[in-house]
Amino acid sequence: MKLLARAGRLLVHNFWWRLLALVIAVAIWAVVASEPELSTFTTVPIEYRNLPHDLEMSSAPVESVTLELRGPAGELSGIRESRSPSVVLDMSDITPGAHRFTVDNGDVRLARGVHLERAIPPEVRLEFDWRLERAVPIQVRFASAAPAHYQVSPAQLTIVGPARRVQGVSSAVTDRLDVSSVRGTAALHVHAFVDDPYIRFQSSPDITVTVTTRKN
Secondary structure, three states, rough: HHHHHHHHHHHHHHHHHHHHHHHHHHHHHHHHHHEEEEEEEEEEEEEEEEOOOOOOOOOOOOOOOEEEEEEHHOOOHHHHHOOOOOOEEEEEOOOOEEEEEEHHHEEOOOOOOOOEEEEEEEEEEEEEEEEEEEEEEEEEEOOOOOEEEEEEEEEEEEEEEEHHHOEEEEEOOEOEEEOOOOOOOOEEEEEEEEEEOEEEEEEEEEEEEEOOOOEO
């Protein structure tokens, strides 16, 4: 009998806690349900996840997309103020070539009760290529006639980027170097570059050009 009485008290005690939780849940639902449902547009950044290390993006990256969202006024207000959603595209299965990514609910992190109506643009088109590293010679450019004797250090730099773009580069060139005031031997420092925004240097592109001219 004592066990039955204790079980009864425990059941009654849990009942009131459960009833309180139910009342709170219903109250929250009532507040949310009573809010007017609105639509809004917001521009959010695109994040790229799991891009394979041996691939490079060979087309202009899409940095943002505009989302039309629908949901309770309170949640949409929070989005406009601080809780901006994000679009995350999974690159796990990417292969070289052109790919299209449709922006849908599975790619967007949204607050509870907020739904994605559409994305503008509705899809993102990107191209990928194998990553390639290749050493190219340095071509020094002079502001006037090249001196009779000069040495370049380092003589080559390694470039990294999408394979087709890297293969199309024959050399890295320097900013124009003015040696008109050099008498005898001087070590001059200049910056090298490749005229392709998708290609980068593996190390510093700073070049030392040792120039020897006649003394007047």
